[in-house]
Amino acid sequence: xxxxxxxxxxxxxxxxxxxxxxxxxxxxxxxxxxxxxxxxxxxxxxxxxxxxxxxxxxxxxxxxxxxxxxxxxxxxxxxxxxxxxxxxxxxxxxxxxxxxxxxxxxxxxxxxxxxxxxxxxxxxxxxxxxxxxxxxxxxxxxxxxxxxxxxxxxxxxxxxxxxxxxxxxxxxxxxxxxxxxxxxxxxxxxxxxxxxxxxxxxxxxxxxxxxxxxxxxxxxxxxxxxxxxxxxxxxxxxxxxxxxxxxxxxxxxxxxxxxxxxxxxxxxxxxxxxxxxxxxxxxxxxxxxxxxxxxxxxxxxxxxxxxxxxxxxxxxxxxxxxxxxxxxxxxxxxxxxxxxxxx
Numbered sequence: 001x002x003x004x005x006x007x008x009x010x011x012x013x014x015x016x017x018x019x020x021x022x023x024x025x026x027x028x029x030x031x032x033x034x035x036x037x038x039x040x041x042x043x044x045x046x047x048x049x050x051x052x053x054x055x056x057x058x059x060x061x062x063x064x065x066x067x068x069x070x071x072x073x074x075x076x077x078x079x080x081x082x083x084x085x086x087x088x089x090x091x092x093x094x095x096x097x098x099x100x101x102x103x104x105x106x107x108x109x110x111x112x113x114x115x116x117x118x119x120x121x122x123x124x125x126x127x128x129x130x131x132x133x134x135x136x137x138x139x140x141x142x143x144x145x146x147x148x149x150x151x152x153x154x155x156x157x158x159x160x161x162x163x164x165x166x167x168x169x170x171x172x173x174x175x176x177x178x179x180x181x182x183x184x185x186x187x188x189x190x191x192x193x194x195x196x197x198x199x200x201x202x203x204x205x206x207x208x209x210x211x212x213x214x215x216x217x218x219x220x221x222x223x224x225x226x227x228x229x230x231x232x233x234x235x236x237x238x239x240x241x242x243x244x245x246x247x248x249x250x251x252x253x254x255x256x257x258x259x260x261x262x263x264x265x266x267x268x269x270x271x272x273x274x275x276x277x278x279x280x281x282x283x284x285x286x287x288x289x290x291x292x293x294x295x296x297x298x299x300x301x302x303x304x305x306x307x308x309x310x311x312x313x314x315x316x317x318x319x320x321x322x323x324x325x326x327x328x329x330x331x332x333x334x335x336x337x338x339x340x341x342x343x
Contacts, residue, residue, distance in 0.1 A: 055106050058096050064089025068146035070139045073131065079139035081115075081130040083146070090126025098122040107146070114145050175228045182232060183209075186239050194246045196329060200321040201242040208238050208313035212306055226299040234306020237281065241314035244270040259326045267319055274314065278307050 010022040066084045073080050085093050096105065100119045107115045117130045130142070187205070190198035212231065216223065223231070249266030257265065285307070288300035 055108075058092065058105075060085075060089060060092045060096060062146075064092065065146065068143045070136070070143050071129075078131065079134045079136050081134070081139050081143050081146070083128040083130065085126040087126075093126060093128065094122065094124050097128075109145055109148070115142055171225055172228075175225055175232075179228065179232045179235075183235060186235070190239065190242065196325065197242075197246055197249075197322060200325060201239070201246075201318055204242070204313045204317040204321065205235065205238060207317055208309055209235070211313070212309045215305055215309065216302070221302060221305070222298070223302070224295065224298045226295045227302040230299040230302035231306055234303050234310055237278070237307055238310030238313055240277070241270075241274045241310060242318055244273055245314065245318065259329060260323070263319075263322050263326055267315070271315065274311065278311055281307055 006024050006026055008024055010024075012019050012021055064085050066086050066089075068081060068083050071080055071082045072078065097119045101121060102119065104116050104118050106113045107117075115130060117132070134142075183205070187198075187202040190201050192198070194201070212234070215221075216231075221227065245266055248270040249262045252262035252265045253259070282304055285300040285304035289297050289304070292300060
């Protein structure tokens with residue numbers, strides 16, 4: 001400014017307060033300057049929302065919001081955001097709009113204003129329409145943010161991973177193939193070792209798999225790679241219960257009991273071992289769910305659900321099938337490959 005010629009206009013000058021354009025009117029020999037300037041103030045949040053003290057807490061929050069959704073004005077066809085409140089919110093919104101007609105009301109999310117509509121008239125029915133120069137995208141975004149604010153709990157990031165689409169799909173296919181191969185290997189082993197009961201155990205495992213996947217869908221459970229590993233491991237534990245039952249039954253057959261009596265004794269003697277091993281595994285799963293990372297929690301949750309279902313499939317389903325088929329089998333070798341001990 002001091003080296004500027006009289007009658008000239010400076011370039012735009014930026015300071016901490018904003019942008020300036022300076023016109024030098026005159027100067028004196030004693031270096032006394034008379035200048036004029038055009039000042040453009042930096043835009044701040046308070047210029048749009050007003051000072052924070054201007055907004056008063058009304059007591060209306062996301063907990064009173066039933067839903068927010070994108071709709072279209074029937075007359076203009078422009079996108080709008082429709083709000084609907086519950087009974088408590090309806091009463092509060094009536095009071096707020098009644099005393100603020102022709103005044104702005106601000107909607108805050110995480111301490112920041114996301115919409116500042118002006119009240120046109122009192123709203124008695126608990127249903128409001130926010131209109132303006134919305135595009136479909138901006139109206140949809142506002143509705144989503146309002147619905148997000150209606151959540152009763154805060155959202156916190158537990159873990160974050162970036163996995164390429166091809167890598168994730170490849171890992172998924174490998175996990176599914178591993179599960180299928182493992183299931184077929186277990187089924188083959190059971191059939192070779194235990195004959196007809198092995199076939200029935202394989203059918204029980206198929207039912208176990210269907211029930212477990214149905215439970216995962218109903219809860220719902222997100223199947224990560226760790227979760228798939230827990231599910232596959234639970235199949236192995238379900239087979240373990242069947243093996244205990246069959247070995248106990250085989251011992252009773254060797255003692256000379258009939259197939260029906262051997263089954264009854266076999267289930268009774270195997271139950272305590274099955275119960276204790278599954279309870280110890282469930283305790284471990286509970287500890288992992290409460291203390292583990294998100295990946296470990298997914299593994300522990302699917303394993304725990306699988307264990308609970310496996311107890312049902314081994315004790316109930318397999319037992320029903322064996323008691324139904326057992327009396328029809330006359331040859332003990334076909335049943336479990338066992339023969340009566342010679343005296």
